[in-house]
Amino acid sequence: MAMTSVRMNDELMARLEAAAKKMRRSKAWLINDALDEYLAKEEREAKLLEETRLALTDVEAGRVVGGEEVMDWLESWGTEDEKEPPSL
Template sequence: MATTSVKLNDELTERLKNLADLKRRTPHWLMVEAINRYIEQEEKRTALYADAMESWRDYEETGEHVTWDEARSWLQSWGTEDEQEPPKCHQ
């Protein structure tokens, strides 16, 4: 396990201590939790962006797509008695 040093200003240090006390956790636990959550969030955001860019490149190559109205109609049918099949891509 690696040790990393983080410099916090006095106000942030005090806020961290207060929150740790309220949650009955250590400041260290809160910092590790915050870093883990941030990294998970950014990994998901990065993966979503990569998927979006791959979809865009695919669209540019093929021209295949569904319209917003087609997608919206399908999404609005979710969980209803008349749930639709996903729309087919077209040019």
């Protein structure tokens, strides 16, 4: 396991110490957990941004399916004549 040091202001340190005491966890555990959550969120947001960029490229190139076609398909779900999904 690697180690690093972090500088934090007194107020943040007090909050960290209080949370660690309340949760009966070490400060290191809380820092690791919080950082893991933060980085996972950043990764999800980066993926979403990339998917949005790709979608906009498709829209700009005209690779889209009309809303009416999609609604017809959705409305057929669970019926005897369930339609195939619309394609480009």
